[in-house]
Amino acid sequence: MTDQTPVLRLEGIVKTFPGVRALDGVAFSVLPGEVHALMGENGAGKSTLMKVLGGIHAPDEGQIFIAEEPTVMTSPMQAKAKGVVFIHQELSLADELSVAENIFLGELPLKGLGRVDWPKLYADTDAILKTLNVGFDARTRVGDLSIANQQMVEIGRALTVDPRAVIFDEPTASLTDAEKVVLFDVIADLQSRGVGIVYISHRMEEIFKITDRISVLRDGQYRGTLNTAETDEDEVTQLMIGRSLDLSRNESHHEMGDVALEVRGLGCGALYQDVSFSVRRGEVLGFYGLVGAGRTEIAETIFGLRTPSAGQILLNGEEVRIASPIDALGHGISLVPEDRKSQGLVLGMNCRDNMTLPQVDDLTAGPFVSDGAEIAIFDQYRDKLDIRTPGWRQIVGNLSGGNQQKIVIGKWLSMRPEVLIVDEPTRGIDVGSKSEIHNLIRELAAQGFAVIVISSEMPEVLHVSDRIVAMFSGRVMREFTADEVTEDNLIQAISGITDDKVA
Amino acid sequence: MAQLNKTEIGAFLAKQGILIAFAAFMIGFALANQRFIELDNVFGVIRSSAILGVMALGVTFVVIGGNLDLSVGSMMSFSTIVVLDLHDKLGPGLAILAMFALTLALGAFIGFLVGYLKLNSLIVTLGMLSAIHGLTLTWSGGKNMDIADKSGTWFSVFGQERVMGIPVPILIFALLAVALSLLLSKTPFGRKVYAVGGNGQAATFSGIPRARVVFLTYIVSAFCVATAGLLQASRSLGSQNTVGQGMELEVLAAVILGGASLMGGAGTVFKTVIGVLILGFIQNGLLLVGLDFYVQYIVTWIIIILAVWLDVAAKRGRLWSPIA
Known part of the structure; x- marks a missing residue:
């Protein structure tokens, strides 16, 4: 050659x-x-x-x-x-x-x-x-x-x-x-x-x-x-x-709190059926499966974007009805959506306005939006998430993918949710920002958030999750703890191959 | 380095192009005819632009929200006819209230169709353009509408009086512009209009009630149309059924000229006011330099095309691009 x-x-x-x-x-x-x-x-x-x-x-x-x-x-x-x-x-x-x-x-x-x-x-x-x-x-x-x-x-x-x-x-x-x-x-x-x-x-x-x-x-x-x-x-x-990355398996074991969100027998027409799981405060629950396995649709149902045809959603042990994103936000559920450009951001809007969008009604002084309150929130999450931007006036569409994703995450964190769902947290993001976002997810769990991470990338799921739900064709195939999961049994589960030991 | 400067100048020209072109026009007209920049003429232009301007303020909200409103011209005819007819039946005060209520009801109907039923705004408002015209003719029986006692009513104050030397239509246009500018740029509602127009799906994911926001932009638009109808009726105290005919396109032209994006999500009230003034002064200037009134239709169109081109060029960063 x-x-x-x-x-x-x-x-x-x-x-x-x-x-x-x-x-x-x-x-x-x-x-x-x-x-x-x-x-x-x-x-x-x-x-x-x-x-x-x-x-x-x-x-x-x-x-x-x-x-x-x-x-x-x-x-x-x-x-x-x-x-x-x-x-x-x-x-x-x-x-x-x-x-x-x-x-x-x-x-x-x-x-x-x-x-x-x-x-x-x-x-x-x-x-x-x-x-x-x-x-x-x-x-x-x-x-x-x-x-x-x-x-x-x-x-x-x-x-x-x-x-x-x-x-x-x-x-x-x-x-x-x-x-x-x-x-x-x-x-x-x-x-x-x-x-x-x-x-x-x-x-x-x-x-x-x-x-x-x-x-x-x-x-x-x-x-x-x-x-x-x-x-x-x-x-x-x-x-x-210019430096090396830690992409090892998740080994951290910190204290976990009570169950924050529980889903029982949830179904949504032909998209997915009989889905049950729960997530505790301080825990990262991973969802792994092929595109089309129903993972995103479950997240969208919990966030009020889809109407379930069966099952219950319980928050802190009490059944709740979530008919719209507004209801979900009211119950302390946030969703970082799959596609940040079409679902997560208004690309032509500046960084600050994007970040405060879901709570703009609450950031008022008299009839007007309070500049000070908005900038305070932006500054807080810019520092916390290490968002690199020349300033809050920067149009979001001009930022790199990693920084855009951090704006979306900041937007939902600033709502102070009890349950944070992150769908494909690092899609189309470079390696450096990727590991920052992974660390961030671990940190959020350590701070007591209940976090659900949906991902199509196996190393990512293995890296951030305490437990992993494997889905295939609209059904939960198996749930793994971080200790028992291997790449092999995870691949089998998402390909629809039932493990004999479990059955 | 030299190349860098060239691109920067190019970008600046493209961005501010419409203001520069406007300034060039103004200077040219002023040189051609001294009268163009006399205070009297300036007031005259703003005053005659006020009705169009008030309507453009409302349409700015609709356009930033990602929709169109082509019904404003025919809705303005409706408001004018209704308030003139009711003036003699109910008295000026009640007539004005009833006219506003009816116009807002029309706006609510459009807002319901576009916002809640999610029908295409072009189709809905094009249909309403025709439907409201029919409604107006039905109301008036096709006849011109006149106030019987033209000298004995305070109703003429909105269109004909001056306050502190400033014509009332200009005052109302200015006040409404300031109020709506604050509403759009400073309130949560304004922010939501930008979000819904900029990316409706992201707005939904952020818990913003998209349908309600779109509905409200049509309410704002209808309120502005009612105000424009009031100014029109008060100025002439009598009217044909077709008084607002064709204005929807002029209004849209002013809004686009101001830089609002037809894709939604961009534009400001201030820029729309600039757009209205540019149109007004250019039409006035053409008359003063002795061109036929009809020439304005051609020139207006050329200016709009120019504005759209410069807008696109500013986004691309160059005037011409081999690929879209």
């Missing part, structure tokens, strides 16, 4: 924006047939580098080489023509059009008088789909496909040219484990055809599973390239954040 010419090489790339040196002499290269991971915390410059590569930003200095030929990138279309294609995290497909129309969008094969050559379009598309080994055909409406299959369509788009390099930006963010396997097969296939792959992800497991080399950016600077086979998570993390 070493004596091959790189399909893609960037050298000394510098890009400044007003007040920020976003990229500071970055070098990066991809060899044919290799999977090269690009890693770095949010804000490290990965996206800017990719935008430079795609011709969206022109670099101030530096040079891009494609097959060792100096190239100036002017637009993503031109990059594609040169064989450099991007698979974005957020899908950009037209739901109402067919798979074929999406794949050849903008380059539909034509015959005379500008008419679309449909037979050729469908034939070409089916040929591409065949190499992807998928179970749908060219005529399928894209809106009818699952997210994973839509991603395959997006990949199909890349294959209308003979690509030299394919850039995957967080491709597994919304995929289930089984769907990931299919994606990795496709990547391996591209690899075997000599295509160079750039793989951007925060997920260490995947990085170590599929990549050959890892390049790390920090604060816009190139930090080095490691051979995956010769390194470990610790070394990569150190390069990324």
Whole structure:
């Protein structure tokens, strides 16, 4: 592999924006047939580098080489023509059009008088789909496909040219484990055809599973390239954040109080049935399961966003009726939702106003909102959660993912809840902020909050939880204490395999 | 470094572009016709903008809340006709109260459809534009409405008098602007309007009653329309059924010109006032430099397109972008 010419090489790339040196002499290269991971915390410059590569930003200095030929990138279309294609995290497909129309969008094969050559379009598309080994055909409406299959369509788009390099930006963010396997097969296939792959992800497991080399950016600077086979998570993390992380299992044993929240036989139509569990003050209860197992729906029911069809919710031993988030807040239940951008934050609003939103009615002096009271709350939780922002006036949309998530957590902590539910606490957040948020969750429990953590990441659940509820297809399969849980029995439980010893 | 400055200037121009363009217009008109900046003319412009302005204040709430209100023009005709008709039947005081009650009821109906039933505001208010026009014609029988004794009623005070030298419509516009500005920028309700318009789902997750907030923005809008109807009726003491026709678009233009986002969540009362004044002065200036009255329709449209473009450019950070 070493004596091959790189399909893609960037050298000394510098890009400044007003007040920020976003990229500071970055070098990066991809060899044919290799999977090269690009890693770095949010804000490290990965996206800017990719935008430079795609011709969206022109670099101030530096040079891009494609097959060792100096190239100036002017637009993503031109990059594609040169064989450099991007698979974005957020899908950009037209739901109402067919798979074929999406794949050849903008380059539909034509015959005379500008008419679309449909037979050729469908034939070409089916040929591409065949190499992807998928179970749908060219005529399928894209809106009818699952997210994973839509991603395959997006990949199909890349294959209308003979690509030299394919850039995957967080491709597994919304995929289930089984769907990931299919994606990795496709990547391996591209690899075997000599295509160079750039793989951007925060997920260490995947990085170590599929990549050959890892390049790390920090604060816009190139930090080095490691051979995956010769390194470990610790070394990569150190390069990324400049220190090492504690990702061990949860060992802490502090005092626990009474049961704060109990759920008995809760059900909600076909979403989940017969769910029972309880959580004590000072305890972190983890919920683990595949996407669609019903975890989020349970949280939403407890928070009053869904109406249960069966069962009871008890708070401090008394049954309560929660018909709306307003009721839930009144009962001291807070929910840090799954998707911070669409559910957690008003992105165009400033930090302070976002944080105080649920209690703005109570922060008044006369008829007006009290600036002082609001700033006091913001300052308190900014310090407590170590939120890094130039000030409360900063628009939340401009913060990094980790800081945004801390604003959401601060928003709900400042309500002084008895029960705090956190759904996917670290989704799309870089490693450094991740461990801060994990520590924070442990600390909150130690302070006497009853905390429920819902997560799709096993290391996270194992790290923060005192007990773990494993869910499969809308049912609680098994409950583990931190002592008895292993990765194996947890995976079995969430895959619907019943453990004989329990039965 | 030089490049950095260039981007910063560009960003500043894009951000303040509408004010700069406005200033350029003002200077140009002033040079072309001295009369343009005489106090008399300035008062005249603000005064004739007051009715439009009062309506725009209310629509600002609706738009920031993430919805549209295209019914305000025809609702203003309704208010005007109703208060003129009831003036001779109930006397001025009761007529005004009854008119406000009826207009607020219309606003409540729209607010119910858009807020609680979650129907698309464009469809609902476009429908109401037509429906309320029908209601007005039914009320008046299609005839013009006039007050019988035009010289013997105190009703004319709202549209025609001056207090401390300032025309009353200007005073009412200013007072309402200050009051609504405080309501929007300083109260919990105002904060919720921004939240609901900025991200309705996040607002729901924060325990904000979205439906009620949207409902209330239409109540504020209807209150402003009723006030505008009062000013209109008091100024002319007689009216056609179509007095407010077409104003909904001018109102929306002023609100957008002021920088409120049609996606909701952004804008201020102060900026809307600026938008109203820009429209008023430009229309006045065009007349003073001797252009035909009808030219204003074209120029207004161009200015709105310009404003929207600059707004988008400010967000993108450049004037033109190869990708959306």
